[in-house]
Amino acid sequence: MRDRLTGHPGILGPEGYALPLRPVPCLQHPHLQLRGVEASGSNGLPLLRGITLEAGAAELLAIMATTEKEGTQIVETIAGRRRIKRGDILLNGRSVSARTLRSRVAYLPTESGLSPGLTAQQTLSFYMLVRGGRNTTALEAEAVLQELGLEATKHCLVNTLTTSEARRLALACRLLQDSHVLALDRPTHGLDIFDAFFLVEYLRQWASRGQRLVVLTLHPPTYEILTMVSRVTLTSGGRIMYSGLRRDMLPYFALAEFPCPPFKNPSDYYLDLVTLDDLSAEAMLESSQRIDHLAELARTRLPPLSDPGPPGALPPSRSGPNIFLQIYALLLRTLIYSQPWTLTRLLRKIVISASLSVLLGAIFWDVAGESNLYLRDRLGYHYASLGIFFWPLSLLAMCDIANTRPNIERDIRDGLYGRFIYILIELICSVSSWCLIYLIYLAPAFAMSGLHLVPDENLTSLWNHLAVGLLYLMLQHLICTFFAHVCKSTYLAALLAGVVVGEMSLAGGVTLHLNNLPSWYQRISPMQWSLSLLLPRLHRSESMSKLANCRPKQIQRQDIIIQAACEPPDGALALREVALDKVALNVRGELWLGAGVAVTALLIVLGFLCVKYATPKRPRSAPNKP
Template identity: 25%
Template sequence: METTTSAFDIPVNYILGRCTLGNWDDDDEQADTTLSVLNVSYVVKERVGPWWKGACLRRIKHKIVLRDVSMHMKSGQITAILGGSGSGKTSLLDCIASRASGTVSGKVYYNNMECTKDIAQTFTSYVMQADRLLPNLTVRETLRYSAQLRLPGHASKFDIEEKVSKVIIEMGLRNVADSRIGGSIVRGISGGEKRRVTIAIQLLQNPKILLLDEPTSGLDSFTARSLISSLASLAHNNGKIVLLTIHQPRSEIFKMFDQIALISRGQMVYFGRTDQIVTYFSDLGHRCPTYTNPSDYFVDLASVDRRNTEIQEETSERVKELSSAYSNSTLHKDVVYQIIEDTMKPTTGRQLITQKINYYRPQKSGFFRSLFTLLGRMTLNVFRDRTSYISRIFLLSLFVPFICVFLGHLGKNQTSLQDRIGLLYQSSQVPPYVAALNAVGLFPPLRDLYYRECSDGLYSPTTFLLAYVLHILPFTILSSSIFSSVVYWVTGLQPMTQNFVHFSSLIFVMHFFGEIMCVLVMGAFMNPVLATSTSGLILSSSGLMASGFLRNVDKMLPIFQWLAWGNIFKYAGEILAANEFHNLELTCGKNGTFCFPDGDTYLNLVYPDAVENMTRNFWAVGGFTTALFICVIVVFKLRGIPNLS
């Protein structure tokens, strides 16, 4: 059976003996920043079984991701976490950054104080694997907006520009400072430069600890070496702790690291100085061959080969031996001794450190500054992309020619009654559906950037969603006004100003409602295709069931009649019908068949009391839209921050 040594197996007398040798003066200041990980284990829940059984019927399996991991790092050091895919590298960073979603045991210490989520957000910056940047902003603009969100509210424009210029120089971005980020369609800066921008964003707060998840992923060998060299200089020259995960670095990059942590299947196989790793494994009988990259050899050595059962059992046994050897080694014991020794200072000393942490903690940007910064960034990003803002303004208007050509100018005969019903139905259905299409195309990049910045504690979901609503309002007003003006007057609906105001107001609300509905769905689902399908299904089925234009609601099944009361399309349909058919005179044919002499006859038959309930219906439509926005905020809060790569 595998045996491991934990911190609690170390003799207390030995620890106390070492502690008496240290200087425990309460007034002694921390000269260096330290980051310690002591016996951290991480367990997540997995649901086993097909998805169609649901969350309640599937069996829950507990998976051990990390097991008794200990590390100790000081300022001025760059440490690399090596290991194969699925070894637990990213999970270890999540635990250190207080972003783990499972059950974490053990302790993480910052300056020998237990590292809470608040402390981690203040003194630690986490650079995730994928770059989440808005493509239409320049490098300087991206950093400027990020600085306005990350720096204290009292920071002046001069302070912000000075900070932005500093990180541009630190990360070697001076030559591309005024170049656009670019995206999949319009090319901008290179992948390596995007990585540097992402890192520069995190450096704006001058963090003591910089965590990076696979920073060289997708980069060529030269760009990767240049990036790691910059990170090493950042650690050595600026006194920061740089901790990064990396798969298998080339030998030139491997030599730049001060410390190496090698993980396999969630257990530490080696942690120590880079120049000692070859000697350590040689003493265990695993000598690195000459002219072989040590990182390649040791990562392969600590990996499980699953090509067949025999090889898998053999390599699994080897990994167990390596992890057991390390847990009983002097290297591991010295790390644990050092952490326990540092964290056993008297309580008064800890109180002083806590006071210093609280004193030096930077203040976050205020609500209004964050709100207007987000609003300005969204607006600039969309106006830089001609396709985006033209789509927002004119996509709804693309339906106008089809409606006008198909219907022409409506008369007042009996056949115009059916034409008017079809026009009103399309007027209630098209605006929300077009708005949903706009949201699916333009909202996901903003949402992904929100997830990154919200996980850094920069602002709340309410601030982000309120900024988004303020951002889309001018486009919604302009788009719905163009649609309403052309459709209403060209098709010959009732030529009265009050009726036109009612019509255009409802078109605006329904256009706005459709976008908020799609945002709600995209708060629940990450996949834009699924969001599009779900939003379209909700909007189309709601219009069919409750508008009353295709089938009288009173003639439907009782359950649908009750559901219609909770549907915005019921009240929108009544508004449009009352607005158009009230006081509308119609002509009858001479063949003696039944006819509607006026629009009020039709209203009394299909929408009784619609005229009297006009004010109530407008309040209901506004209430539904407000309630939907509140639901969006609740969904984003309950959904939390997904673990984006």
């Protein structure tokens, strides 16, 4: 084999490669052509250099490239996900733009990005709702599940499916779009030989049965799978090595004095033939000359593309769902499809919040009924409940956002729903559940501290504490949510959120005295707003007089020790120590907290619209190209 991959002394010139290829018939619609397409990669370097290929209805076009990035670039260009620098893309004889291709080609990337919290049937129903074709019915969706062998697993969660089952489910979602052109990037990646054979055979029959066009990248296929495809495009370094009918590939290379050895898989052999060998300088020079020779040969001796004839009608476009349908679909997925697994996660958070509340209540047990305790312990309770113990819950919220964000970004890129609609529905649904979690966090600890009976016994203090505490905790929660959405790293989001929330807590008067802080800094502290609403009510003189377990002080007068009358502690003095005695009890703090919640929610929406999360991709193999 190595002799076949060396230089070409004695090989005939290009005029000697006149291969009697079969005439290309006039392809039926859909008819796709790429004419001299050039494009650059993400690093700005040329990746595609004069790609020319074509395929028509009922055909299966396999793109075999020496690097994964190159094959992905070609498929994404066909699907309208990449813009080209030069060249033309014709669909049914019409020159089309990337936007036109995007609306008419169903694209399946290697990483499907299905929602892990849904079952297979729910996932298909959701895609059917937002991206289903005009003529696609629920019976057809059920038939697709059966044809792809997913009937037995349709009630299983997506994250419990095998790689093959998840790949077939993602394919089923794209088939429901009823597109005439289907582009797939490495659909057999990670599958065993039987699953790969089944998938390619199904695609071949689907294309033949519906007169559709399927374009997919294979690297490299087995001989059995290679015989299923209709056309092959072999590329190296962004240049065409061969493009045409699969049955003509072996005669073409045989006339070029590179026949495939007996008992050798042609796809393996010819990919090795056009791959740059960088093991040594001599091998690199040899392989580079061979690749240049085959690229020039393909440019001069491959038959030209067929005449597309008069421009025909383009395949029907896939119109995206309207706003109301997006809202309905997202609410259905959040409130119905994701149950009971979302309810399970909610119950887990409720258990965590209740445990934190019981721990906090145990630390500050009956702090309101013991007069010998410092009144600053009441300040300590509020500071601990609002500024310290809530952190595990906020970290859980940030982790949830980080885990779901990649799948959400993939759905948005696929056009399932808009960014604004998603973040709006997400805020509405999440705020209601987190309000419940924070109420369960606030109530038990406050009751265990005994402060709910101060200053009266009609639970006014409890309702006031729940209202103000919930506003403050939701403000901190939304701040953490904001950084979780705008930061790509969860650690960076937690760090920034900790700095902001820590600054809010420092300016409350418990850690740093308010008189040591600038006046403007005091006025913008949400912690100070909250404490000014909660503490004066608990430190009134009538509240202090009701304290139990008062121990009279002993006073020695001459030789006689007498007990002084039990005087209630001075609540005003305790507030004066933290400079909260001058703050009048009013509703402005509640208004400022509410305004802070609204502004932070608006920042979350704007941040989600402006900052697009870059989905981390699976590490690719090292490039090996000329």
